Amino acid sequence: MATWSSLRPALSSHALRVIKDMGFHSPTPVQRSTLPEFMSNKDVAVEAVTGSGKTLAFVIPVVEGLKTRQKKWTTGETGVVIITPTRELAAQVCEVCRSFLPPGLVARLIIGGRDVEQDVADVNEGASTVVVATPGRLLVLLSRNDCKLARHVQALEYLILDEADRLLELGFHQSLTSILQYLPKQRRTGLFSATLNSDVRQLVTAGLRHPVAISVREPGQDPQATPVPNTLLSYFIECGADQKLGTLVALLTALQVCTTLLGAHVTASCLHPHRARRSLSSSPPVPQSAISRPSCPGENMAPGEHCCLTLTSSLSPQLLVMALHGRMHGKRKCVFDRFSAEESGVLMCTDVAARGVDFPAVHWVLQYDPPSSANMFVHRSGRTARMGQEGHSLLFLTPSETSYVEFLRLNKGLALQSYPCPTAPCLRDRARTIICQDRALHQMGMRAFVSFVRFYYKHECKLIFQARALDLLEHARGFALLQLPKMPELKKLDTSSFDPLPVPPASDPHGWDNRKRKHGSSTLTEGGCRGRKGHSQSYVKRQNKASKTSRSRKKRPHEFEEDELEELARDARALRKFKRGKISEEELDQQLHNNR
Numbered sequence: 165m166a167t168w169s170s171l172r173p174a175l176s177s178h179a180l181r182v183i184k185d186m187g188f189h190s191p192t193p194v195q196r197s198t199l200p201e202f203m204s205n206k207d208v209a210v211e212a213v214t215g216s217g218k219t220l221a222f223v224i225p226v227v228e229g230l231k232t233r234q235k236k237w238t239t240g241e242t243g244v245v246i247i248t249p250t251r252e253l254a255a256q257v258c259e260v261c262r263s264f265l266p267p268g269l270v271a272r273l274i275i276g277g278r279d280v281e282q283d284v285a286d287v288n289e290g291a292s293t294v295v296v297a298t299p300g301r302l303l304v305l306l307s308r309n310d311c312k313l314a315r316h317v318q319a320l321e322y323l324i325l326d327e328a329d330r331l332l333e334l335g336f337h338q339s340l341t342s343i344l345q346y347l348p349k350q351r352r353t354g355l356f357s358a359t360l361n362s363d364v365r366q367l368v369t370a371g372l373r374h375p376v377a378i379s380v381r382e383p384g385q386d387p388q389a390t391p392v393p394n395t396l397l398s399y400f401i402e403c404g405a406d407q408k409l410g411t412l413v414a415l416l417t418a419l420q421v422c423t424t425l426l427g428a429h430v431t432a433s434c435l436h437p438h439r440a441r442r443s444l445s446s447s448p449p450v451p452q453s454a455i456s457r458p459s460c461p462g463e464n465m466a467p468g469e470h471c472c473l474t475l476t477s478s479l480s481p482q483l484l485v486m487a488l489h490g491r492m493h494g495k496r497k498c499v500f501d502r503f504s505a506e507e508s509g510v511l512m513c514t515d516v517a518a519r520g521v522d523f524p525a526v527h528w529v530l531q532y533d534p535p536s537s538a539n540m541f542v543h544r545s546g547r548t549a550r551m552g553q554e555g556h557s558l559l560f561l562t563p564s565e566t567s568y569v570e571f572l573r574l575n576k577g578l579a580l581q582s583y584p585c586p587t588a589p590c591l592r593d594r595a596r597t598i599i600c601q602d603r604a605l606h607q608m609g610m611r612a613f614v615s616f617v618r619f620y621y622k623h624e625c626k627l628i629f630q631a632r633a634l635d636l637l638e639h640a641r642g643f644a645l646l647q648l649p650k651m652p653e654l655k656k657l658d659t660s661s662f663d664p665l666p667v668p669p670a671s672d673p674h675g676w677d678n679r680k681r682k683h684g685s686s687t688l689t690e691g692g693c694r695g696r697k698g699h700s701q702s703y704v705k706r707q708n709k710a711s712k713t714s715r716s717r718k719k720r721p722h723e724f725e726e727d728e729l730e731e732l733a734r735d736a737r738a739l740r741k742f743k744r745g746k747i748s749e750e751e752l753d754q755q756l757h758n759n760r
């Protein structure tokens with residue numbers, strides 16, 4: 165078996181000590197293949213299954229590279245930029261970098277959702293030898309005249325694109341192209357993903373020159389098939405749209421019986437073991453905490469807390485159920501850290517947590533809604549079965565969607581077995597009773613439903629996910645809606661079989677207005693901002709100027725956060741391109757979707 169000390173070029177004693185402290189006895193196959201190439205100053209494009217240790221395969225070479233420079237790194241120099249598609253992944257990678265950096269070299273996290281002025285001040289005043297960033301915020305800092313980052317990166321030696329295929333997709337493509345213009349061409353570049361598209365155009369876009377392509381397969385795997393860990397058991401379950409929630413509850417309960425523990429995605433549910441001591445009783449009271457059930461893949465979910473509340477009301481109050489989605493802003497890190505630290509629990513999340521994040525001991529991934537692509541199926545499933553551990557992935561499909569199983573087998577070499585459908589309780593009435601008392605839940609349910617339908621209509625695999633075949637009323641029942649939303653897709657439909665219920669009035673003391681106010685204030689504190697009174701002078705000035713110059717802003721229900729503004733700016737750019745005929749309607753849709 166290869167050892168760390170047998171790798172060539174040899175690792176420094178500092179790196180070997182850190183690896184030993186981490187308890188990693190030998191390098192994984194992807195680390196064995198990548199380290200020698202990347203440390204010999206070659207560009208690399210690396211594809212290896214989820215959970216195979218790709219992070220160390222780039223962190224070790226870049227930190228070793230920084231250490232070999234004769235001249236000392238100064239505060240005004242950035243030697244490494246690592247770009248990831250999500251904040252959670254960036255934070256995780258930054259932590260790994262910090263554990264490898266020797267004293268005097270600093271890793272800085274640059275991600276959306278934080279005060280941009282503070283980021284500028286931090287970059288201008290402190291060292292950022294390694295920058296780990298999401299593309300939006302990185303571009304903002306690079307392009308601001310008052311930020312020194314563009315100057316610092318002139319010393320750049322390494323650029324890493326983690327989850328490179330995602331970063332090179334349409335939505336991020338433009339930011340990335342702009343970012344690359346700020347970076348020196350003389351550098352080493354590394355692309356890493358479990359599903360790397362070897363499209364040469366993409367590699368050129370990322371600025372690679374004659375890269376070494378490294379593809380690490382599990383033993384006995386078909387080189388043509390999409391790589392998934394051998395320890396992953398993939399299943400699908402067939403159930404009607406209005407049965408999904410009940411089936412989910414039944415499954416969570418059944419999995420607990422066999423001493424398996426849970427963590428759930430919306431798109432995917434992840435189940436931990438060791439959680440048997442927590443019981444799932446049949447009808448516990450509704451817990452205090454509201455949980456999101458984002459209902460469609462992607463990060464653009466309106467927080468659909470309604471169904472998740474029903475879910476938690478049907479599970480044990482002792483079972484921790486948490487939500488993670490792109491629109492949570494300040495709370496995301498808190499949820500991420502808590503779920504990572506907890507011994508047991510259910511995480512309901514969107515695709516914001518589908519790629520790269522390394523939650524410990526997730527045993528089940530339940531894909532409640534279909535993935536947007538086969539690659540996304542692989543990444544979602546990859547939150548379990550990591551590093552040789554056994555894991556299970558279960559995809560929910562309605563009867564009209566089951567040919568997706570064959571599609572995955574034929575086109576991607578992915579084999580899914582049928583999972584027996586448990587007897588599911590009908591939770592619709594119960595859910596509607598809860599929603600009837602809370603206007604906020606009603607609103608969220610409507611938004612979640614619309615968002616789901618929109619997602620479905622734009623699915624890349626239109627042959628199977630046929631918008632025309634979508635039973636909208638059955639899905640509306642599945643979402644436990646009180647009323648049908650006004651949307652064009654429903655206009656021509658006979659909706660007489662849908663039994664509407666009155667929506668709770670806006671003046672309800674526990675309803676929408678109250679909840680929104682509460683949410684607004686909590687966002688400020690939980691997001692780590694300084695609160696209204698604690699804002700910096702420049703922040704207050706900007707806010708005052710903005711409210712004077714823009715009448716429409718006064719009408720906004722809340723002040724946008726920086727990342728929302730970035731998102732809006734990206735949307736506006738995409739719309740302008742569409743109007744000028746530079747992109748097709750389909751590309752526009754995709755960009756609008758990806759921007760979330």
Ligand SMILES: Nc1ncnc2c1ncn2[C@@H]1O[C@H](COP(=O)(O)OP(=O)(O)OP(=O)(O)O)[C@@H](O)[C@H]1O
Pocket residue numbers: 187188189190191192195212213214215216217218219220357358519520521522546547550551
């Ligand atoms: N040599 C090693 N020995 C044992 N464990 C390791 C080793 N290298 C990394 N790990 C651990 O394996 C887990 C998965 O690693 P990592 O997150 O880098 O996988 P990945 O390939 O990037 O996954 P994904 O494709 O999902 O991003 C982490 O918890 C990491 O600490």
